[in-house]
Amino acid sequence: MSLNPQIQLLDNMITSKNIFHHELIGLNLKVFNSSNNFLIGISGKIIDERKKTITIETEDNGIKIIPKNVSIFHLFLPNGELVEIDGKILVNRPEDRIKKKYKKL
Structure with a gap:
């Protein structure tokens, strides 16, 4: 039995909690x-995202490489949420961060 496509979409949606x-x-x-x-x-x-940096394309088509460990970021999610994240907790390879278990706050 497969899930309703709308439920699957909600499960895959990025939110401040996930x-x-x-x-x-x-x-x-x-x-x-x-x-x-x-x-x-x-x-x-x-x-692009690396272990210690995030690369962004600015509005004027410039490329900026930003170190994670010295920055606090505001991320704008597709659902309209604004999430503030200390870059120090992002310092990790993205593929490792995605698999890692986090304690709920």
Whole structure:
């Protein structure tokens, strides 16, 4: 027996509660705070994620590589939610982060 396609879609939807188990590429991001003042306010679409960096394409088609460990990010989810994430907890290979178990807060 297969699930209703609408239920499957909801299960796969990225939310603030399951964001760590999803791919971040394609989401819009803004650097909310950083120990590097030049990074604050940079925004764009995530086009790549590595262990220690996130690469975004800015609105003027520029490419910026942002270190995770010195930044606090605002991520804009497709459902309209805004999620604030400390980049220090993202420092990991994306494929490992997606598989990792997290304690609920």
